[in-house]
Every structure is written in C-alpha cells, then in structure tokens.
Amino acid sequence: xxxxxxxxxxxxxxxxxxxxxxxxxxxxxxxxxxxxxxxxxxxxxxxxxxxxxxxxxxxxxxxxxxxxxxxxxxxxxxxxxxxxxxxxxxxxxxxxxxxxxxxxxxxxxxxxxxxxxxxxxxxxxxxxxxxxxxxxxxxxxxxxxxxxxxxxxxxxxxxxxxxxxxxxxxxxxxxxxxxxxxxxxxxxxxxxxxxxxxxxxxxxxxxxxxxxxxxxxxxxxx
Numbered sequence: 001x002x003x004x005x006x007x008x009x010x011x012x013x014x015x016x017x018x019x020x021x022x023x024x025x026x027x028x029x030x031x032x033x034x035x036x037x038x039x040x041x042x043x044x045x046x047x048x049x050x051x052x053x054x055x056x057x058x059x060x061x062x063x064x065x066x067x068x069x070x071x072x073x074x075x076x077x078x079x080x081x082x083x084x085x086x087x088x089x090x091x092x093x094x095x096x097x098x099x100x101x102x103x104x105x106x107x108x109x110x111x112x113x114x115x116x117x118x119x120x121x122x123x124x125x126x127x128x129x130x131x132x133x134x135x136x137x138x139x140x141x142x143x144x145x146x147x148x149x150x151x152x153x154x155x156x157x158x159x160x161x162x163x164x165x166x167x168x169x170x171x172x173x174x175x176x177x178x179x180x181x182x183x184x185x186x187x188x189x190x191x192x193x194x195x196x197x198x199x200x201x202x203x204x205x206x207x208x209x210x211x212x213x214x215x216x217x218x219x220x221x222x
Contacts, residue, residue: 001070003060004049006039016087025085029061029069031092039063046085050076056101056137061090070095072134093134100131100169105160105176106140111148113179119151125176128157129169136165145177154178 009026011019016026025046029037053059055073062068074091078084093099104127113119128141141160147153158172 001058001060002049002053003062003068004041004045005065006041006061006063008064009038009040012038020086025088027088027090029063029071029090029092031069031071032094034069034092037063041088043085046088050085054104054139056103057139058134058137059090061092070134072099072101072137095134097133098131099134099137100129101137102127103130103138104140105143107143107145107177109144109146111145111179113148113150113153117151117179118182119179120182121145121148122178122180123176124178125157125170125174128160130162130166131169132163132166136163138162138166143176148177148179151179151181 006027006029009016009019011026019026019040020043023043024040025043027039027041029039049059050073053073055076058070058072060068061071069090069092071090071092073088075089076085077087079086105123105125107121107123111119111121114121130137141162143155143160145155148155154175155177156172157168157170157174157176160168160176162168
C-alpha cells in the first residue's frame with residue numbers, strides 16, 4: 001500500500017493560499033469513525049501518488065508520524081487554469097463494508113479487424129462502476145482487444161476479467177468495444193457535402209443576415 005505523509009494545519013479559508021505558494025496542498029480527512037482533520041501534504045508527492053493510484057486504490061495516510069489511516073482519494077478540486085490540484089478530500093472507509101467506485105478501462109492489444117480489415121476500433125465505455133471492499137478495488141480494468149477479428153465480434157461487460165470479489169454494476173450484455181468497417185469515399189463525400197436543400201437554406205440565411213446588417217447601418221446613420 002502506498003504511503004502519503006501529511007501534517008496538521010491550522011490555516012483555513014482564504015489563508016490556505018499561502019500554503020499553496022509554499023508547494024503544499026490543503027486536504028481534509030474524514031470518515032464514519034473519525035473526526036474531520038484539516039491537513040497539508042506536499043503537492044508533488046500527491047501528484048505522483050494520484051497518477052499511480054487514482055481514486056480507487058487504498059492509500060496509507062500517515063499524519064505527523066503518529067496516526068496512520070487507510071484512505072481513498074474521494075474528491076480532487078483542480079485549478080481551471082493550470083489544472084493543478086487545489087484541494088483534496090481523503091475518505092477513510094469501513095474496511096468491512098463494500099463501497100462503490102468508478103474504475104477506468106484501459107484498452108490494450110491490437111484488433112485484427114483493425115490491422116487486417118482496415119476497421120475502426122470503437123470504445124463505447126471508458127469507465128465502469130463496481131462494488132467491492134475498499135482494499136479489493138482494482139486500480140484499472142484491462143480490456144484486451146486482440147480478440148476482435150471481424151466486424152461481428154465485440155467485447156461486452158460480461159467478457160471483462162475482474163477479481164472474484166469485485167462486482168460490476170452494469171448490464172452484462174452492454175458492449176464495451178467493437179470494430180466497425182471503414183467508410184467508403186462515396187459515403188464520406190455524402191456526409192461532408194451539403195444537399196441542394198441545405199444549400200438553399202444556407203443561401204437564404206446569408207441573404208437575411210446581410211439585409212439585417214444593412215438595416216442596422218441605416219438606423220445608425222439616422
């Protein structure tokens with residue numbers, strides 16, 4: 001289990017801006033059996049752990065070299081400008097109770113229907129909801145696409161390989177990935193080129209727009 005070190009903080013509200021300038025990330029630790037704690041962690045340490053563990057892997061949060069808590073990264077607030085974390089919530093779950101989490105699907109391999117038949121791989125789902133004990137949550141679920149040999153083949157939820165103690169909360173028959181035939185040049189041209197009716201409508205819209213602009217100019221002169 002990955003360990004992340006944290007320190008208790010007294011700064012709250014607008015005062016946390018000072019911490020961010022120091023390379024520290026304000027976080028909150030909470031859970032059903034603990035009192036909320038306001039902490040800080042090193043921003044770079046968190047980024048490294050977050051990239052490796054994501055939000056579904058159990059972490060060991062060590063506070064002031066004293067207490068250790070098994071936690072999940074529950075919520076990450078990002079700066080809309082630089083996409084850096086601004087605040088993080090750590091949740092200490094009950095390890096004896098199952099939780100629901102969103103797990104990323106990672107597609108690997110090469111589909112013969114793409115390589116040999118020139119098809120296009122369609123990924124219908126990129127993540128799925130699962131239920132498991134916190135310590136059994138997978139970091140990711142691998143989707144091997146090498147079995148897609150024809151345009152009739154597909155990978156469904158029921159085909160995904162997950163640990164026996166993990167339950168996928170989706171319809172088993174739902175399609176995860178498939179390969180569709182490439183479009184012919186004639187089809188692409190038909191999609192890209194507007195029909196005569198569309199050309200007529202566009203022409204009317206352009207004409208109406210010019211008349212409207214002319215009216216505005218005339219009113220402005222008056």
